[in-house]
Amino acid sequence: MTSILAVDVGGTTTAAGIVTSSGEVLRERQVPTHGGGPGTTLATIERLIETLRAEAGDVPLAAIGVGVPAIVHAAAGVVGEEAHNVPELAGFPLARSLSERFGLPAFVDNDVNALALAEWRFDAGRGARSLVVLAPGTGFGAGVILDGRLLRGVAGFAGEFGHTPVKFDGPPCWCGGRGCLAVYASGRGIAEAAQARVAGHAESPLLAAAGGAAQRITAELVFRAAADGEPVATAVVDEACRALGAMLATIVNGLNPDVVVVTGGVAASLAALEKRILAAAAEHAFARALAATRITIVPGDKRVTMRGAAALVLYERERRAG
Numbered sequence: 001m002t003s004i005l006a007v008d009v010g011g012t013t014t015a016a017g018i019v020t021s022s023g024e025v026l027r028e029r030q031v032p033t034h035g036g037g038p039g040t041t042l043a044t045i046e047r048l049i050e051t052l053r054a055e056a057g058d059v060p061l062a063a064i065g066v067g068v069p070a071i072v073h074a075a076a077g078v079v080g081e082e083a084h085n086v087p088e089l090a091g092f093p094l095a096r097s098l099s100e101r102f103g104l105p106a107f108v109d110n111d112v113n114a115l116a117l118a119e120w121r122f123d124a125g126r127g128a129r130s131l132v133v134l135a136p137g138t139g140f141g142a143g144v145i146l147d148g149r150l151l152r153g154v155a156g157f158a159g160e161f162g163h164t165p166v167k168f169d170g171p172p173c174w175c176g177g178r179g180c181l182a183v184y185a186s187g188r189g190i191a192e193a194a195q196a197r198v199a200g201h202a203e204s205p206l207l208a209a210a211g212g213a214a215q216r217i218t219a220e221l222v223f224r225a226a227a228d229g230e231p232v233a234t235a236v237v238d239e240a241c242r243a244l245g246a247m248l249a250t251i252v253n254g255l256n257p258d259v260v261v262v263t264g265g266v267a268a269s270l271a272a273l274e275k276r277i278l279a280a281a282a283e284h285a286f287a288r289a290l291a292a293t294r295i296t297i298v299p300g301d302k303r304v305t306m307r308g309a310a311a312l313v314l315y316e317r318e319r320r321a322g
């Protein structure tokens, strides 16, 4: 069995491992992405690969796969200009650089595309023909597999459901749009919505729970406070559920995939709200379409994206072999 050097580059942490073609992780390491200071992402990736290659011993390594938190021109293996978490990689031919340095074929794609490939090949989406992965974390990523093909789009933007509007006159989003799903249902969006609502309300229990400092309100705290019935947190979480429901309905009505997997860092908090989210989806979706699409909420795990980088290699090799 051949194995793959798989790397998940995150804005904060980069994970790399040796992953078999069945998705088993033989070895793994995690380090801070910018441990060497700003601009050191490439050095971090190279050092991780070097270390793992040395540790691999006799295990034959077939290729390198990398997921990057950015738009990626996957066919060329070049990171796009939209690389806000790893700006030093913008425009960089990462696949060619790694391939030349390590003498192995290298494949690069957006991290949530890699995550979608992992869910499809190894996990909750196994056997599906069509699969959509929604990954609310700090931001809001998504990936689409339609009739057995990963959708990348003409410029690499396919699947950016986090930045499609669920409310066209909603508040501005950090992407430059407004009313985006990410404003309502990403970790950053939930935290910022709660922070804005408690501003000037010194008596707010949510503010008290954050030690009186609005900027310390996190999405996790908002979900916990909502579970206790705190009114501001309840309103914010209610909007998150409705926004996600609207997006699920958009996906179900627009693509009607076999499976939608909701995962990512916020999914652990969303799992308890599944009934409300599905009820919100039902307000907008065709009933028979919604009934036919299986929707599952799976707590996020950084290892899945790393395994996705391996799934990316397997996918590309199969696709290019025709």
Ligand SMILES: [Zn+2]
Pocket (backbone or CB within 6 Å): 162, 163, 164, 173, 174, 175, 176, 177, 178, 180, 182, 183
């Ligand atoms: Zn946006």
